[in-house]
Amino acid sequence: MKKDINASQQKVFQWVVATALSLFILSPLHAQRETRTINDSWKFLKGECTAASDSAFNDKEWSDIHLPHTWNTDSYTEKDYYRGTGWYRRQITLPQNWKEKQIFLRLDAASKAATIYINGKNIGEHTGGYTACTFNITSFLTPNKPNTLAIRVDNARMDIPPISGDFTFFGGIYRDVWLTAVPAQHFNLTNHGSDGIFISTPQVSEEQATISIRGEIKNDAPVKTALELIHSIYKPDGTLLQTLKKPLQLKPGETYAFHNETSPILHPQLWTPETPNLYRVETTLRDKKTKAVLDQSNHHTGFRWFRFDGKSGFFLNGKPYKLHGICRHQDQKPIGVALTDEMHRRDMKLMKEMGANFIRISHYPQDDAILEMCDKLGMLAWEEIPIIDIVPETSGYGDNCERNLREMIRQHYNHPSIITWGYMNEILLVTQRTYKTEAELKPAIERTLALAGRLEKVLKEEDTTRVSTMAFHGSNSYNQTGISKVTDIVGWNLYQGWYGGDLTGFEKFLEEQHRDYPTHPMIVSEYGAGSDKRLHSLTPRAFDFSIEYQQKYLEHYLPVIEETPYICGGTHWNFIDFGSALRDESMPRINNKGLVYADRTPKDVYYYYQAAWRKDIPVLHIASRDWTYRTGIQKGNAPVLLPVKIYSNLPEVELFIDGKSLGKKRVENYTVTFEVPFSSKEPFLFAQGDYQMKAFCAQENFQGTSVQDGLGVHFTPIPAQLDARNLKDMELAINVGSKCFFTSDESGLTWLPDQPYTAGSWGYIGGKEQDTKAEIHNTADGPLFQTLRNDLEGYRFDVPKGVYEIELLFTDIFRQNATAAYLLDRNGQQENRENAFSISINGKVLEESISPCKESGYFHALRKKYYITNEQEYIDLRFQATSGTCFLNGIKLRKYTN
Secondary structure, rough: OOOOOOHHHHHHHHHHHHHHHHHHHHHHHOOOOOOEOOOOOEEEEEEOHHHHHHOOOOOOOOEEEEOOOOHHHHOOOOOOOOOOEEEEEEOOOOOEEEEOEEEEEEEOOOOEEEEEEEOOOOEEEEOOOOOEEEEOHHHHOOOOOOEEEEEEEEEEOOOOOOOOOOOOOEEOOOEEEEEEEOOOOEEOOOOOOOOOEEEEEEEEEEOEEHHHHEEEEEOOOOOEEEEEEEEEEEEOOOOEEEEEEEEEEEEEOEEEEEEEEEEOOOOOOOOOOOOOOOEEEEEEEEEEEOOOEEEEEEEEEEEEEEEEEOOOOOOOOOOEOOEEEEOOOEEEEOOOOOOOHHHHHHHHHHHHHHOOOEEEEOOOOOOOHHHHHHHHHOOEEEEEOOOOOOOOOOOHHHHHHHHHHHHHEEEEEOOEEEEEEEEOOOOOHHHHHHHHHHHHHHHHHHHHHHHHHHHHHHHHHHOOEEEEEEEEEOOOOOHOOOOHHOOOOEEEEEEEEEOEEEOOHHHHHHHHHHHHHOOOOOOEEEOOOOOOOOOOEEOOOOOOOOHHHHHHHHHHHHHHHHHHOOOOEEEEEEEEEEOOOOOOOOOEEOOOOOEEOOOOOEEOHHHHHHHOOOOOOEEEEOOOOOOOOOEEOOOOOEEEEEEEEEOOOEEEEEEEEEEEEEEEEEEEEOEEEEEEEEOOOOEEEEEEOOOOOOOOOOOOOOOOEEEEEEEOEEEEEEEEOOOHHHHHHOOEEEOOOEEEEEEEEOOOOOEEEEEEEEOOEEEEEEOOOEEOOOEEEOOOOOOHHHHEOOOOEEEEEOOOOOEEEEEEEEEOOOOOOOOOOOOOOOOOOOOOOOOEEEEEEEEEEEEEEEEEHHOOOEEEOEEEEEEEEEEEOOEEEEEEEEEEEOEOOOEEEEEEEO
16 A cells, blocks of 8 residues: 655655765765776787877777787897887776766886877876876866777887896886776875875884874865875784874865874884785775765885995894895796786795895886785895986986986885885996097096986985995996995996806905995895706806806805805896897897796706705705706716706705615705716606704794605717717717707707717817807807807718718808997907818818808808718818818718618
8 A cells, every 4th residue: 555755754765865875975885996907908009100199090900909018029039129119099988987086097117108198188298118107187088988098109219218228128018007086085196106105114123113104185176175084004914903093174176295103013023034024004085074985095014124234234123134136127038028917926936935035126117016025925125227337418318217216216115125226237337338538438427426416315305214226337437436435235246257257256356345345235236147958068167058057157156145244145137037139149139147947937056046045945956957858978888977966955965866876965055966877768866865954934844854856867878989880860969169068949959069089989170169159040059050160170970881961060150240238258259251161071072162151141050961972981071271261060960871
């Protein structure tokens, strides 16, 4: 039955409905901040297209892409990769409940410069390829219809750092793009790309600590507003610790700055890499009358204090603490810098699993996921902006550097993991190579000092809680020019025993610096050696890019860093094999000094660091994953002795091959090497040892437990003396002029180290080893063609009669080749000349006058095959120069018929 509603009841009903609706509209679900990515449905054009800013422009023929995105995957194949402009376009349709809100567009990164257009109007530009930018786009948007967003990106600008560097300057929008909607009253989201709230810990000790929270609130409404600001502090276990409340009255259009501090927090749980305790700070802006949440922001902070000391090193929370560090670039072949968040987080987990407690985020600010994981996993951090090699005279360069520094600090200010900000790397490296005379060099040094002083002042204005730093290459010029006096601490990028000198030069340099500048705290900010999984040597040497030399190098450097009290720590260069388009060497376009490969598979030497740095778990690793396909020269039926290395933090290790014990050995410097007799084609290596240390910071106690590791290896013996039986199914491939085994990725064939001829065997006659680190074209087996034997007299094989296939490999390297400052080839440049020579076999002419440079070009691979009938008991190749010199890069022998 229908009931009549009187006027009084109707008014009450209308009031209830109106109140409910108002509460619904102002409820947290509908009133507070909403943030979402717009990474999908983009159109992209590589190149310039000024008409693309127009909302009516037709982009149907453009490529469909998804962010993150880079246009520079070409940098893995081309030295002169694309540097220029690219355009991105998409449509934006706003949700209905965003109609009355303020809308912000945020680009996490676009390299190097981005100009943004909405509906054909220019809303602003951001200069800097590694920091974020945020724009209030509310006034440019049209509700209830699609809006056109167009972004022009340029990675060729020379007024924006970096302008020089040993890494690829990938172009594109390679991080997330976000839309954020907030009510008219909100925290300031346009403060140099930060979220406008800054948290510090002005007082920290084991007894008590405080938290400081500052920021800005904006009232974009045309009316006065009563607000309530609330800070809620939560313990690491999630329980509420403190609440701070403050009423506010904001005028129309007013921006209000706040600064609040908690009461003392007694006996705080300190943050360390071993115990990364994080307190959560929830900052809420509410309507004072309705209590509706208008805006809210969450941050983590940690209580820690630190200091650097020139005599005693680094101290964390009052205790000596060695920085076990790693540098990290952000790309991954073949996708460049367009990494997802989970890929960044994976890298941080790999570093932490290795035992690192410190990261140099080099040479530029990286994805927010990196510092989030630093905080959560426990990794102290050095972050820097990419001013590298040289300070140009370019107009606006200094302004962009200053802006990028402020952006980096404000965007990442709240991370307790960060302990130092940096702003220059090897700034004299290219400077000294570019300006040869004193008259040219002096103004360049003055320009560099002026910019350093300017940035140091900015850094201290922005953040008094951290220290400043630069990284220098191994030249005393930084002290002589006064550059080393600018920052609080200094980093030294040292490569003695790689680019020049010997390994002991490393500690000698550090000793000299400490003697002459004893009060200046030092970090070894770079050290490393390249390695190529295809190259292995029983006699490793600098710049051969063998896996074994990288291991030898790092096994020397790390103990020096660890055992020298005044060295605060070190950051190995680099965590990954990263993209560097200017490089040639054994892997063109790649700097291969990583502890993990580009695909993030750990190299064996990764476990050396893990053994040295992890005290909480047992480490036992047979260091032959990088060398599972082995070969060696066998004399008769005797086994071939080859070294097998093991990385371990155990006191003693026992090794077995095919179940037979080779005995036990003491572990020294987390390393033990066995001479292993290989005879079977598929041997199985097995190692074991007992863990004697009691683990700390671990839930499990491994003391007294047995630790094991096993590995299957493939072994191919090569007979020292060749006869009809063993030649039947064998290809004898020799890496002429090299002491390295080389295994081709493409064929799987291993080329043996070269050897001199001895009767009954095979080898070279005369000549000398020579090599280049220039890129070799027309081949994927570059290292095979980068070494040669020059002034070669001959090559001889003592083999039975028969028909043989012989393949000869040539590359003429005798031409001056342009090089970058980083390609410090230890042998220097080659002279220009043309080489031609004759080749005879057993007295018969094979080539009258072969000229490899004429046939294929300098630095181009040339392969020639021949069938010969051997009527002797040997094959004797002889070389005779007709101009220049004779040389050979490789030789392969195969018996064609019996």
